Amino acid sequence: MRTRLTIAAVLAALMLAVAPGVANGAQATTSTAMPSATATRSISSTAPYALDFTLPTESKAGCMVCHGDENLTRLKAGKTVTFYIDGDAYAKSIHATTLCVGCHLDFAYTAPHDGTTQWQTTAKLSCKNCHDKQFLAFGQGVHRRAVDATGAAAIEEAKKPLCGDCHGSHDIMQITDSPAGKAALHKKGYEICGRCHQEYWDSYDDYYHGAAYKMGAEDAPACWDCHGYHDILASSEPASLVNATHLVETCGSGDCHDQHGTATDKFIQDAAQMIHGKRAVREANPLVVFFSRIFDGIGSLFGG
Ligand code: HEC
Ligand code: HEC
Ligand code: HEC
Ligand code: HEC
Ligand code: HEC
Numbered sequence: 001m002r003t004r005l006t007i008a009a010v011l012a013a014l015m016l017a018v019a020p021g022v023a024n025g026a027q028a029t030t031s032t033a034m035p036s037a038t039a040t041r042s043i044s045s046t047a048p049y050a051l052d053f054t055l056p057t058e059s060k061a062g063c064m065v066c067h068g069d070e071n072l073t074r075l076k077a078g079k080t081v082t083f084y085i086d087g088d089a090y091a092k093s094i095h096a097t098t099l100c101v102g103c104h105l106d107f108a109y110t111a112p113h114d115g116t117t118q119w120q121t122t123a124k125l126s127c128k129n130c131h132d133k134q135f136l137a138f139g140q141g142v143h144r145r146a147v148d149a150t151g152a153a154a155i156e157e158a159k160k161p162l163c164g165d166c167h168g169s170h171d172i173m174q175i176t177d178s179p180a181g182k183a184a185l186h187k188k189g190y191e192i193c194g195r196c197h198q199e200y201w202d203s204y205d206d207y208y209h210g211a212a213y214k215m216g217a218e219d220a221p222a223c224w225d226c227h228g229y230h231d232i233l234a235s236s237e238p239a240s241l242v243n244a245t246h247l248v249e250t251c252g253s254g255d256c257h258d259q260h261g262t263a264t265d266k267f268i269q270d271a272a273q274m275i276h277g278k279r280a281v282r283e284a285n286p287l288v289v290f291f292s293r294i295f296d297g298i299g300s301l302f303g304g
């Protein structure tokens with residue numbers, strides 16, 4: 001059996017790597033690689049499917065007549081872009097039995113590809129039609145878009161994620177009651193949150209949470225383990241999971257309570273400042289002394 005990578009293991013490795021100069025910290029590497037929905041392939045042939053067609057049917061098989069062909073590529077701005085959909089991979093996703101036009105609403109047979117629709121936005125938001133509970137929650141959080149925004153405001157609104165920006169498209173997995181599905185998401189904190197919140201991704205680097213998380217610790221919290229996901233609110237909002245009044249509850253949820261076994265309100269509130277604020281707090285706060293002692297302790301176990 002594979003050994004689980006845990007915070008403890010990462011801390012131990014960190015100690016070995018950086019001891020004795022722990023206070024300066026190991027800079028965790030951040031992944032900038034983004035899974036691209038439109039992966040570019042090296043197939044250079046252009047399949048002959050014309051676009052001025054009337055789709056034979058809106059069934060999945062109808063779409064796959066063309067999209068099931070590995071050679072369905074087009075040259076776009078000098079790059080070969082593939083429009084091939086891997087039917088086997090799709091069949092393993094949670095949407096195996098969902099129609100293509102369930103998400104690609106604008107590609108139903110009555111509307112052949114005309115290149116004028118905002119098809120990405122349509123697909124990435126189509127989810128709301130079948131997942132109304134999540135859509136409702138989403139509408140209550142910071143990422144909901146103002147519908148009447150125009151001009152510069154609209155451009156700002158468009159920077160907020162739609163369902164598909166976090167979940168992807170053709171390989172969405174079961175999440176509820178699925179440790180595998182949750183674990184797959186857990187690894188993608190950069191893509192799901194960090195790429196848009198670079199500053200907070202970078203500052204999420206305290207040893208016990210962020211540094212361990214970025215080094216792959218499976219039991220270290222992902223952004224949404226503290227902030228929530230569909231109905232995220234700014235910490236200044238009383239209902240936010242990371243509002244000062246909810247910290248004890250949030251930090252004590254799941255299995256985490258044991259890790260904070262000595263948790264008192266004061267301890268939690270002080271510790272919470274370290275999550276994104278290690279650098280700022282380091283000099284001023286006596287906690288640093290506390291943490292340093294823990295690290296020195298762990299370090300000495302390994303001869304550091
Ligand atoms: C007759 C062949 C054919 C059929 C049938 C077909 N497509 Fe396409 N599709 C294409 C081609 C060719 C492209 C590449 C268009 C381009 O050059 O941008 C494409 C592109 C797309 C795109 C990307 C659009 C873009 O502008 O980049 C989506 C999404 C899509 N198809 C969905 C579907 C769905 C859903 C169905 C079934 C309802 C379907 N297609 C049926 C040939 C087909
Ligand atoms: C769960 C919703 C969903 C379903 C079901 C779905 N798609 Fe998509 N599809 C998306 C999203 C979201 C995108 C990517 C939009 C973006 O990020 O640019 C996409 C992108 C595409 C593209 C552009 C190339 C690519 O891979 O990104 C094609 C072609 C396409 N889909 C065809 C299909 C076909 C054919 C089916 C059915 C076999 C299908 N889709 C089913 C959501 C879906
Ligand atoms: C900012 C990123 C983000 C956006 C935007 C987002 N989700 Fe999620 N979603 C997540 C995360 C993270 C989880 C799972 C967390 C966990 O359980 O570990 C999740 C879980 C889910 C689940 C599983 C059931 C549940 O509620 O836990 C569904 C279904 C879902 N999302 C649908 C949607 C739909 C529909 C939208 C758009 C209205 C959406 N998501 C927008 C991040 C996002
Ligand atoms: C035409 C209906 C339909 C559309 C559109 C659709 N889904 Fe689903 N989705 C389903 C069904 C059916 C299931 C499986 C049953 C369930 O868990 O609700 C499912 C399951 C899921 C799950 C796993 C749920 C869980 O609790 O683990 C996620 C996550 C998810 N969908 C996300 C999305 C996202 C993101 C989109 C848009 C890009 C989307 N869905 C579009 C019908 C749809
Ligand atoms: C596609 C980009 C994008 C993604 C992905 C994204 N966000 Fe955001 N987020 C934004 C934008 C844009 C805003 C509104 C502007 C702002 O306040 O920064 C925002 C606002 C927020 C706020 C409120 C900030 C404040 O100061 O009021 C929080 C907290 C937040 N996001 C957390 C998250 C978390 C956690 C995730 C992952 C689960 C996530 N975001 C994913 C773009 C994104």
Ligand code: HEC
Nearest residue numbers: 193194197200201204221222223226234235242272275276
């Ligand atoms: C262990 C819990 C925890 C984790 C994990 C976490 N945060 Fe935070 N986050 C907080 C707390 C507490 C605050 C408020 C205090 C502060 O700003 O330092 C906060 C503040 C923020 C803010 C400022 C807006 C606000 O609500 O005050 C953003 C944006 C943010 N976090 C994004 C992220 C992102 C992105 C990740 C993942 C890389 C992440 N957080 C991981 C606890 C967490």
